[in-house]
Amino acid sequence: MTTIPTPAAAPEQAESIDTTELAEVAGHIIESIEHVIDGKHDQVVTALTVLLAEGHLLIEDVPGVGKTMLARSLAKAVDGTISRIQFTPDLLPSDVTGVSVFNQATREFEFKPGSVFANIVIGDEINRASPKTQSALLEAMEERQVSVDGGTYRLARPFIVVATQNPVEMEGTYALPEAQRDRFMARIAMGYPDAASEVEMLGARDTVNPIESLEPVVGLDTLRQMMAGVRAVFTSAAVKQYAVAIARATRDDQDIRLGASPRATLQLVRAAKARAAIAGREFVLPDDIDELAVPVLGHRLLPTSRALGKQHETTALVAEVVQRIVAATPVPSGR
Known part of the structure; x- marks a missing residue:
């Protein structure tokens, strides 16, 4: 090699x-x-x-x-x-x-x-x-x-x-x-940005593009x-089981024909460890899994044609499914 x-x-x-x-x-x-x-x-x-x-x-x-x-x-x-x-x-x-x-x-x-x-x-x-x-x-x-x-x-x-x-x-x-x-x-x-951010953007970029002055x-x-x-970052067995339970639930959901892969479960936990570290913690909380479930799992899921018949926007549909699964999955106690 x-x-x-x-x-x-x-x-x-x-x-x-x-x-x-x-x-x-x-x-x-x-x-x-x-x-x-x-x-x-x-x-x-x-x-x-x-x-x-x-x-x-x-x-x-x-x-x-x-x-x-x-x-x-x-x-x-x-x-x-x-x-x-x-x-x-x-x-x-x-x-x-x-x-x-x-x-x-x-x-x-x-x-x-x-x-x-x-x-x-x-x-x-x-x-x-x-x-x-x-x-x-x-x-x-x-x-x-x-x-x-x-x-x-x-x-x-x-x-x-x-x-x-x-x-x-x-x-x-x-x-x-x-x-x-x-x-x-x-x-x-x-x-889209909110009105205040858009107005601030107009003022900040009148004469210069701020990315040009961005330093490493x-x-x-x-x-x-x-x-x-x-x-x-430490991830307890209970939190790992919680992540697996959410991923497995996507595979059995009646509105999803292709659920989250084992790679998705692995990346969900890895992302949760990074989120915990950014927050200054040495361990992962179930909240880290909850916050990242939609961005990590949503784009991997394929809804059934029946579910799409009720709602034509795929991204919104799978986000609702993931949020519903997260809400229904028992949260582990402790770390």
Whole structure:
């Protein structure tokens, strides 16, 4: 297996930092991003949660509400390598993963890394590319490696994909395959800002784009330490059973034909550990599971045609189902 040398190359293991320090640094990152993203605190916290949990984030909403701005702000807050891929119908899989090129001087094929070789990859409007090109990310997102022409190339660590997409009902979009949606740890929607935030945005961006002045808050070493700190957060057996009970309930619900996968359960717990760490806790509470159930599980669920006949908006329907399941699942006592 070959490792492509990049400025981000580093050992996968890192010493963790204590929870108090982690929460303090996380607060600085959130504050920095909120200088650019007005009135979207919950979305910013969820984005940081996914980053620290070493997951991938899908931001879905209508054009013009700040999806790409949030992705760029999150990426710029970390002093690592950033790559941006504009997904279009003519984008090829090799543009994403890389391609082997014949070198006339050496008479050998050389691998030219694609845009996916970076610490943070911003996939803008990911569902405008063909399903074949979308699938080029499957191996990279799950196994942190790329296989091209019989060779396997490891990606830098950490490796995070932050993708944006327009609603599938809009023109020029392709629905993401179920396998790819399942690789995203969480999906969030931006929504329209409130009136006060929109007025503040107009004043702040009269002469300058605030993202241009955004400076990195943490380096890669500190980020790896924070990720190690998240992995060390304690999750009791009762909380794990609670997460499993919620995930299993989605598989048996009468309104759902495809429930949450075991990968979804694993990522729900990982995200909950990151949420606990951001809050300055060394242990996960059931409340962490509850808060993240919709963003982590919602995009993985497929409703039945009968349920869609009652309510045509898929996102709202699965959110209601997840909330109903969470409310009906007994909450464990203690930690």
